[in-house]
Amino acid sequence: MKEDRRQFLKNAGKLLVLAGSAAVAWPYIREERAQDAPGYQTDAHWWGMVIDVDKCIGCGTCVRGCKAENDVLLTPQTSRTWVERYVVDPDDMDHPRVDSPNAAYDGFPDPGPQEKPLKTFYVPKLCNHCEHSPCVQVCPVGATFESPDGVVLVDKSYCLGCRYCIQACPYGCRYIDPRTETVDKCTLCYHRITKGLTTACCEVCPTGARALGDLKNPKDPIHKFLLENKVLVLKPQMATGSKTWYKGLDGAVR
Amino acid sequence: MKYRFGDYQHVLRMAGIFALGTTAFFVFRAVMVPKDFGVYGHYRAGALKDNADRQIQYAGHAACVDCHSEIQQMRSGGKHAGIGCESCHGPLARHAAGQMSGAPEKPNNRDTCLRCHTARPSKPAGFPQIIPADHAREGACTACHPAHNPKV
Numbered sequence: 001m002k003e004d005r006r007q008f009l010k011n012a013g014k015l016l017v018l019a020g021s022a023a024v025a026w027p028y029i030r031e032e033r034a035q036d037a038p039g040y041q042t043d044a045h046w047w048g049m050v051i052d053v054d055k056c057i058g059c060g061t062c063v064r065g066c067k068a069e070n071d072v073l074l075t076p077q078t079s080r081t082w083v084e085r086y087v088v089d090p091d092d093m094d095h096p097r098v099d100s101p102n103a104a105y106d107g108f109p110d111p112g113p114q115e116k117p118l119k120t121f122y123v124p125k126l127c128n129h130c131e132h133s134p135c136v137q138v139c140p141v142g143a144t145f146e147s148p149d150g151v152v153l154v155d156k157s158y159c160l161g162c163r164y165c166i167q168a169c170p171y172g173c174r175y176i177d178p179r180t181e182t183v184d185k186c187t188l189c190y191h192r193i194t195k196g197l198t199t200a201c202c203e204v205c206p207t208g209a210r211a212l213g214d215l216k217n218p219k220d221p222i223h224k225f226l227l228e229n230k231v232l233v234l235k236p237q238m239a240t241g242s243k244t245w246y247k248g249l250d251g252a253v254r
Numbered sequence: 255m256k257y258r259f260g261d262y263q264h265v266l267r268m269a270g271i272f273a274l275g276t277t278a279f280f281v282f283r284a285v286m287v288p289k290d291f292g293v294y295g296h297y298r299a300g301a302l303k304d305n306a307d308r309q310i311q312y313a314g315h316a317a318c319v320d321c322h323s324e325i326q327q328m329r330s331g332g333k334h335a336g337i338g339c340e341s342c343h344g345p346l347a348r349h350a351a352g353q354m355s356g357a358p359e360k361p362n363n364r365d366t367c368l369r370c371h372t373a374r375p376s377k378p379a380g381f382p383q384i385i386p387a388d389h390a391r392e393g394a395c396t397a398c399h400p401a402h403n404p405k406v
């Protein structure tokens with residue numbers, strides 16, 4: 001009799017633990033949480049980008065590619081990616097001249113003759129897909145978010161167009177799409193990367209100045225790039241957890 | 255005026271209104287908040303699918319090479335070997351999917367080249383650049399430099 005009771009208590013305990021874990025797991029199973037698109041595991045990726053400043057030739061092919069891929073309006077204010085030309089006077093490094101005519105959609109015009117030698121280079125810009133995005137933190141309705149695979153996205157059906165996030169982004173990566181009056185930004189070509197393709201800008205960049213990387217994939221060349229090069233994110237003092245690393249970035253770049 | 259313990263009707267009325275308001279709030283909230291809000295975080299989980307469901311415009315290099323292997327052969331080892339086909343040829347996902355009738359338009363063989371190869375002081379020093387006015391005023395670049403495997 002005594003043995004039976006011990007056995008009963010043991011079994012009851014096991015059952016309780018099993019039932020408990022099943023109860024915890026059930027909502028996740030029901031929501032199909034891990035699987036959003038067939039063949040794509042949302043939590044098996046962690047996307048970022050590396051940019052080699054010394055390879056950028058300012059041709060603007062990335063800008064044209066992005067606008068064609070994502071149906072972005074052709075005005076300079078509405079650009080998900082753009083290229084900036086820096087002209088730095090070595091005697092006044094704190095005040096670089098920066099321009100980006102038409103977001104570099106047509107490349108860059110000839111700057112004309114200079115009276116003295118100036119340091120000059122191109123810097124491609126896009127959403128940095130920060131891990132701790134200031135833009136996400138200020139959204140009052142949960143219309144923008146960091147996805148489980150590390151991409152900062154916008155829910156256009158939820159966005160009010162209040163523009164808080166545009167002010168919060170330290171990199172100037174957001175704008176209002178005048179067609180919908182909702183905010184728009186780089187999605188890291190979410191519709192492409194979830195299907196095994198690279199982003200449109202990386203696909204068309206003729207010099208390989210930018211490369212998409214999956215930080216959760218140990219075989220991705222991004223690990224080698226980050227290991228072998230001295231890299232920097234934009235505005236590291238803002239602790240945004242930016243996942244866009246620049247190689248060869250000059251201190252004058254903001 | 256004598257205080258009477260039985261005078262609590264006004265409190266009940268207030269409590270009733272409060273209970274009704276609270277119920278109305280939770281009912282309204284349950285109706286308005288989408289079912290998938292908060293599955294991953296403070297946002298609608300369906301927004302991931304919305305973002306992933308866009309139409310692709312650039313087929314990607316691998317899709318081009320699938321059919322045009324002879325061009326890939328021609329390019330290999332050359333200075334343009336690393337460039338995606340659609341960098342010059344434009345977005346051709348519909349062509350790759352067989353939804354486009356006829357051959358896609360060929361890129362302009364002067365403007366396309368000059369977009370990258372026009373000399374600018376901001377370009378990296380090692381990049382091959384020309385001043386069009388000095389190098390060749392007009393004509394197709396491809397007359398001397400075959401686009402898929404250019405010789406300098």
